[in-house]
Amino acid sequence: MSTRKGMDRRDFIKASAAGLAGVGTTLAAGPAAARGGQAAPEAAPKIRSYRELGRTGFKVSDIGIGTSQTFPPEVLKAALDAGVNYFDTSEGYGRGQAESSIGEAIKGRDRKSFFITTKLRLDGLADAAAVEARLDQSLARLQTDYVDCLLMNPPSAASVKDEVYHQAVAELKKKGKVRFTGAGTHGSRTPGRGEPMEDILLAAVEDGRFDVLLVVYNFLQREPGDKVLEAASKKGLGVTIMKSNPLGRYYDTMSRIERLKKDGQPIDERLQKSMAQMAETAKQAESFIQKNGLETPAEVKAAALKFVLADLRVHTLNLAFNTFEDVQSSLALSGAGLSGGEKGLLASYERDCGPLYCRHACGLCEPSCPHGVPVNTIMRYNHYFEAQGSERYAMAEYAALEAAHADNCRTCQGFCEAACPYGVPVRTLLCLAHSQLTLS
Ligand code: SF4
Numbered sequence: 001m002s003t004r005k006g007m008d009r010r011d012f013i014k015a016s017a018a019g020l021a022g023v024g025t026t027l028a029a030g031p032a033a034a035r036g037g038q039a040a041p042e043a044a045p046k047i048r049s050y051r052e053l054g055r056t057g058f059k060v061s062d063i064g065i066g067t068s069q070t071f072p073p074e075v076l077k078a079a080l081d082a083g084v085n086y087f088d089t090s091e092g093y094g095r096g097q098a099e100s101s102i103g104e105a106i107k108g109r110d111r112k113s114f115f116i117t118t119k120l121r122l123d124g125l126a127d128a129a130a131v132e133a134r135l136d137q138s139l140a141r142l143q144t145d146y147v148d149c150l151l152m153n154p155p156s157a158a159s160v161k162d163e164v165y166h167q168a169v170a171e172l173k174k175k176g177k178v179r180f181t182g183a184g185t186h187g188s189r190t191p192g193r194g195e196p197m198e199d200i201l202l203a204a205v206e207d208g209r210f211d212v213l214l215v216v217y218n219f220l221q222r223e224p225g226d227k228v229l230e231a232a233s234k235k236g237l238g239v240t241i242m243k244s245n246p247l248g249r250y251y252d253t254m255s256r257i258e259r260l261k262k263d264g265q266p267i268d269e270r271l272q273k274s275m276a277q278m279a280e281t282a283k284q285a286e287s288f289i290q291k292n293g294l295e296t297p298a299e300v301k302a303a304a305l306k307f308v309l310a311d312l313r314v315h316t317l318n319l320a321f322n323t324f325e326d327v328q329s330s331l332a333l334s335g336a337g338l339s340g341g342e343k344g345l346l347a348s349y350e351r352d353c354g355p356l357y358c359r360h361a362c363g364l365c366e367p368s369c370p371h372g373v374p375v376n377t378i379m380r381y382n383h384y385f386e387a388q389g390s391e392r393y394a395m396a397e398y399a400a401l402e403a404a405h406a407d408n409c410r411t412c413q414g415f416c417e418a419a420c421p422y423g424v425p426v427r428t429l430l431c432l433a434h435s436q437l438t439l440s
């Protein structure tokens with residue numbers, strides 16, 4: 001392969017892979033690089049499109065800020081200067097540090113020009129006073145008197161009617177501490193651990209008291225989100241999107257498989273088969289870059305995000321802003337349409353690389369697992385590790401997981417893999433995830 005822009009083929013594949021792990025939030029030069037003193041870009045692109053966030057009436061930038069980790073305040077300020085005005089956060093992100101970094105970034109700016117959504121863990125909160133006490137802590141970190149939306153994370157369709165939450169929100173609205181109500185979830189299909197995302201969010205739409213939804217939707221995981229978007233759009237709800245970028249890391253899959261083989265644990269015939277399937281898919285992913293003549297992997301990520309932006313039922317995308325490069329690359333997408341060529345690129349990616357992606361908010365295979373391993377949740381933690389650069393957060397979440405871990409997968413027959421309609425070699429992925437998330 002000829003060199004491009006001074007890169008040899010090996011570098012390009014490696015950079016492409018890091019990029020496919022999340023261009024702009026590259027694994028190799030992720031959040032630490034930003035904190036390490038990156039120079040601010042001379043001129044970040046400006047937000048070119050604002051959309052009305054459903055019945056809240058607030059005009060949000062089509063690119064918003066949202067991630068499970070902390071953000072460098074100077075990077076956030078660059079995004080705000082460029083016109084980004086939507087934040088999605090939670091008391092739990094970085095144990096409150098994400099809220100604190102937002103508080104730092106908005107200090108001295110017109111509070112009314114931003115829409116801030118935060119989330120509280122409601123389990124164990126007995127009444128409205130307990131909810132208010134916890135919200136007050138978030139408000140202190142955010143350095144504000146109110147949040148625009150208090151978003152609940154309901155585990156089931158029935159729980160969207162949680163009266164503690166609704167009473168609390170009603171009282172907090174009267175006090176001016178909360179303006180709107182929201183719901184968002186990844187859902188689960190593991191027996192006893194919840195219900196599918198679409199069932200829960202459709203129940204929230206039906207309930208009628210929610211103003212804003214947070215939905216999983218991307219070009220490889222369309223169907224569940226599509227149902228929710230359609231229902232929300234008919235009722236005039238605001239729709240914000242998470243996991244809009246499903247691209248994964250594959251560049252070192254082979255070496256990771258080799259490490260797994262050498263760690264002294266048993267590898268039965270079925271796991272060998274799963275590993276071979278994974279290796280084959282990884283090869284296809286590599287040839288995808290060559291076949292499509294990509295200049296940079298950013299082209300795939302850009303097309304993936306434009307796919308979601310092109311859907312006018314969507315009001316804003318919650319993206320990670322860890323580096324100034326994120327500000328540049330994400331803001332360049334504001335107001336952009338999806339070209340025919342980009343549609344073709346995504347179709348090609350889906351065909352060649354689709355099996356690398358364990359679909360967020362899926363879990364179709366989970367009921368088949370005899371050990372009750374929450375496949376989709378573990379693969380989501382792995383996504384935080386690989387695609388969002390949130391290594392410590394991902395490992396802490398995995399360690400705290402109150403369910404069977406993926407160490408069970410080494411000696412299992414791989415029922416989940418047989419049940420996956422997308423051909424994901426998920427048994428191998430789970431083994432790799434376990435190894436990575438435990439550093440074993
Ligand atoms: S392995 Fe397949 S069926 Fe299981 S959660 Fe992932 S995408 Fe869904």
Ligand code: SF4
Nearest residue numbers: 369373409412415416
């Ligand atoms: S490999 Fe086996 S133990 Fe692991 S999730 Fe799949 S069915 Fe469950």
